[in-house]
Amino acid sequence: GESVGLHLPTLSVQEGDNSIINCAYSNSASDYFIWYKQESGKGPQFIIDIRSNMDKRQGQRVTVLLNKTVKHLSLQIAATQPGDSAVYFCAEYRGGAQKLVFGQGTRLTINP
Amino acid sequence: DSGVTQTPKHLITATGQRVTLRCSPRSGDLSVYWYQQSLDQGLQFLIQYYNGEERAKGNILERFSAQQFPDLHSELNLSSLELGDSALYFCASSVGVGPTDTQYFGPGTRLTVL
Numbered sequence: 573g574e575s576v577g578l579h580l581p582t583l584s585v586q587e588g589d590n591s592i593i594n595c596a597y598s599n600s601a602s603d604y605f606i607w608y609k610q611e612s613g614k615g616p617q618f619i620i621d622i623r624s625n626m627d628k629r630q631g632q633r634v635t636v637l638l639n640k641t642v643k644h645l646s647l648q649i650a651a652t653q654p655g656d657s658a659v660y661f662c663a664e665y666r667g668g669a670q671k672l673v674f675g676q677g678t679r680l681t682i683n684p
Numbered sequence: 685d686s687g688v689t690q691t692p693k694h695l696i697t698a699t700g701q702r703v704t705l706r707c708s709p710r711s712g713d714l715s716v717y718w719y720q721q722s723l724d725q726g727l728q729f730l731i732q733y734y735n736g737e738e739r740a741k742g743n744i745l746e747r748f749s750a751q752q753f754p755d756l757h758s759e760l761n762l763s764s765l766e767l768g769d770s771a772l773y774f775c776a777s778s779v780g781v782g783p784t785d786t787q788y789f790g791p792g793t794r795l796t797v798l
Binding site: 603604608613614615616617618621623661665667670671672673674675676677 | 686688726727728729732739740742774776781783784786787788789790791792
């Protein structure tokens with residue numbers, strides 16, 4: 573079906589802590605996933621991606637984990653900073669339809 | 685700054701009217717995508733063009749149309765506007781058409797239909 577959902581709409585963490593944002597997807601045929609960050613008043617910004625033949629990928633302070641068995645994706649942000657406050661979207665690429673399907677987003681707030 | 689520009693930044697119009705949103709992709713990018721972001725529907729893919737040709741279509745209404753010009757800029761035309769068309773409209777661009785070609789988003793156009 574047409575759903576890429578997020579477990580939690582909002583998440584608050586203390587500055588310096590690690591945060592984990594979760595995402596569930598429904599289409600088992602999807603083979604590529606992306607996390608985007610959207611700051612207030614701006615367009616989405618690419619953070620990290622992962623192909624379905626991988627289960628983990630690391631970037632700078634971010635790690636994406638993919639569990640195809642339960643169709644779950646997560647974004648881990650290490651040592652969060654005030655600049656990490658934003659809405660985070662997972663997106664799933666559906667090759668058949670040649671389009672990205674975005675989740676509803678999770679708002680991450682970093683508390684000082 | 686993603687390198688993608690969109691104009692206008694804000695647009696306020698009345699129901700039944702027609703508007704045109706403009707997008708200039710990053711230098712060197714051949715693909716342009718249009719998305720609609722509303723509170724109830726989230727970020728929805730509308731349509732993609734590659735080097736002037738329509739490449740993929742999403743949830744785009746028949747009242748909406750788009751095109752990509754020879755200089756690669758794109759326009760999204762919205763006609764017979766309804767209150768529910770009020771949303772943020774984003775343009776994105778990428779080098780190619782593959783899923784792993786990163787899409788770079790513009791700052792968006794906020795459309796308000798009164």
